[in-house]
Amino acid sequence: MNKRLSVDSLRVFRTVVQTGNMSKAALLLNLSQSAVSWKLRRLEDHLQCQLFTRIDGKSVPTEKGSVLLRHAENILTEHDNAVAYFSPSALRGKLRIGVTEHISMTEICGVISTFTHHHPEVDIQLVVEQSHLLRQHFSEGSLEIILHQDFTGTASPEDQVLWSEKxxxxxxxxxxxxxxxxxxxxxxxxxxxxxxxxxxxxxxxxxxxxxxxxxxxxxxxxxxxxxxxxxxxxxxxxxxxxxxxxxxxxxxxxxxSVDCLLRVNEYRFNPASEAFCQMLTRVMHKQR
CATH class of the missing domain: 3.40.190.10 (Periplasmic binding protein-like II)
Known part of the structure; x- marks a missing residue:
């Protein structure tokens, strides 16, 4: 029996597990939803087993899917380490990000996972706090990017409105x-x-x-x-x-209503910060 696992398919599989949703995984991977569905179906056909089930509207791995996830994590880590060694990203350094829990942690963590895949030498530190504490930490200089909330129409000039919600x-x-x-x-x-x-x-x-x-x-x-x-x-x-x-x-x-806001320290030059914000705003705007 000669079974070979596609790295691309494993990455799609892992991202769907992380997000619990094929459409969100498609956005993070810059693929169409039909492409994600097709890759998963091909993977299941290849392994001759069902990898996902639906629970409360989310895609959850089956018992065999959970086994595959453990192997996929190892395979993708080694694969990405090898790719990073031979074609390293130019981005380096640390990026300190603050997020309020009112903003979906699944989506934020998905963006961070994708970003660190492309830029493994950027060390991201994530802080989860209430919005007023994030603004305080930002003003003190301990955070370079914050994703926070405030009532619609009260945003500071340094904030970018990502979306509004009720x-x-x-x-x-x-x-x-x-x-x-x-x-x-x-x-x-x-x-x-x-x-x-x-x-x-x-x-x-x-x-x-x-x-x-x-x-x-x-x-x-x-x-x-x-x-x-x-x-x-x-x-x-x-x-x-x-x-x-x-x-x-x-x-x-x-x-x-409230606005979900992005605030970036524009006085501290950090190319990693700019690249991360570009990815974040692209994904968040598409999802809404």
Whole structure:
């Protein structure tokens, strides 16, 4: 039996595993979605097994797919090391990037993975914080690039607007507002502007509330809301299928939109920073 694995097919396979989505993988790899689908189908035919299954709308590797992923990681690492040795990128140095978790970590990490594949000598350090902390670190000079959020129309002149999105009051589908009881609020840390917004809106509507949970992560917020612990404000691209927007609150307490912003230190010359931002904006704009 003479089976040979295509490096290109393995790279497509790994990227789909990382993103959980063929269309996102296609954008990161600069391929059409049909090309990604065709390469995966050819790989499955070649190995005579199913590599993916669908769970909650995501492409998840099967048991054999997980085995292939381990081998693919090793093969691609050695392949990329060899290519980098014989055709090295001119980019060198460090790149310190700050990201708010409200922006999809899957997409950001996918861009970083692709960038480091092309420029292995660039050492990327990623910091995940709330937006106000990212802006503080940026002003102190410890971050060269930040991806942060603010209310639409409030961006600084040094910010580039990547996209805008809505905010929603979210709860589990079974949740019902009871006016005779104190509302339980699921929220971020005390300094987060999502929390300040929620508290301001509830006070204006004279709805008594208590903070049931403070959580610094999107996953934690969604888990608390999904299990029915209370209500929280979630941005459009973080909403999970297990939660839904509270239409009554949307009418009573409408929420503003937010801008997702890119801020770059233009006073510190770094070719790697420029190359990374070009890749990032290209992928993010296509996905939206």
């Amino acid at each position: 905010l929603y009051w979210c709860a589990t589908p079974a949740w019902r507002y009871e006016s005779d009881k104190c509302l339980k609020l699921i929220t971020w840390g005390p300094d987060c502007y999502y929390r300040s917004l929620a508290e301001e809106k509830l006070r204006q509507s004279k709805i008594p509330f208590t903070v049931m949970l403070e959580c610094p992560s999107v996953a934690g917020m969604l888990a608390a809301i999904t299990t029915g612990l209370g209500v929280g404000i979630i941005n459009q691209y973080s909403i999970d299928k297990a939660v839904c927007n509270v239409s009554g609150f949307e009418m009573m307490m409408p929420l503003p």
